[in-house]
Amino acid sequence: MQEVIAINEFYDMLLKRRTIRAFRPEMIPDDIMNKIITAGKYAPSAMGQQNRHFTVIKDQTLLNDVVKATEKAGGEFVPGHTPFYSAPAVIILSAPASFKFNREDCACAIQNMMLAACSFGIGSCYICAVLPGLRDSSIMDRLKLPANYVPYGSVSFGYPAASAPEAKARRTDDVTFLP
Numbered sequence: 001m002q003e004v005i006a007i008n009e010f011y012d013m014l015l016k017r018r019t020i021r022a023f024r025p026e027m028i029p030d031d032i033m034n035k036i037i038t039a040g041k042y043a044p045s046a047m048g049q050q051n052r053h054f055t056v057i058k059d060q061t062l063l064n065d066v067v068k069a070t071e072k073a074g075g076e077f078v079p080g081h082t083p084f085y086s087a088p089a090v091i092i093l094s095a096p097a098s099f100k101f102n103r104e105d106c107a108c109a110i111q112n113m114m115l116a117a118c119s120f121g122i123g124s125c126y127i128c129a130v131l132p133g134l135r136d137s138s139i140m141d142r143l144k145l146p147a148n149y150v151p152y153g154s155v156s157f158g159y160p161a162a163s164a165p166e167a168k169a170r171r172t173d174d175v176t177f178l179p
């Protein structure tokens with residue numbers, strides 16, 4: 001019985017998680033950050049190879065340089081837009097460029113981390129708009145990724161400074177039950 005209640009609480013949280021795009025400046029404690037990363041490590045990975053790497057960035061100068069590198073590579077942001085939403089911590093997910101399921105492994109880890117963050121009252125936003133900047137060679141040097149790894153996603157984390165808008169109504173035309 002206890003187990004069923006716990007599962008239902010998780011399910012409720014899963015439906016309530018929303019992307020957060022405004023963060024308070026205080027840092028997430030290391031023990032909570034480690035739990036979020038551990039949740040990412042326990043995500044499924046293709047052939048169980050755990051072919052993804054977690055890079056935690058708190059250095060706002062580096063994050064600003066990623067944004068500048070994205071703009072240099074042709075990425076356009078509206079004036080005043082802060083693509084990482086001034087989050088106190090960002091995690092970059094990278095994987096080997098040659099691995100067939102690199103994107104999928106990174107996405108699974110990201111989703112697990114976002115749900116774990118939500119369970120601790122921490123907001124998150126999955127950010128792909130900055131991928132061109134993350135893949136800039138001068139930025140890649142500073143990220144100290146394992147050899148031949150390439151970024152496939154990033155997530156901003158922090159305590160929410162504002163609540164998210166209501167979830168959009170879900171589509172009703174996107175499920176098919178085959179007989």
Ligand SMILES: Cc1cc2nc3c(=O)[nH]c(=O)nc-3n(C[C@H](O)[C@H](O)[C@H](O)COP(=O)(O)O)c2cc1C
Nearest residue numbers: 017018019020021083125126127128129130164167
């Ligand atoms: C692959 C992927 C890339 C995303 N990239 C960005 C991004 O670059 N910037 C951003 O603000 N949100 C980004 N998002 C967040 C989505 O906009 C957000 O999940 C969506 O609007 C639904 O909102 P919800 O997460 O609150 O349900 C991304 C989400 C996914 C899954």
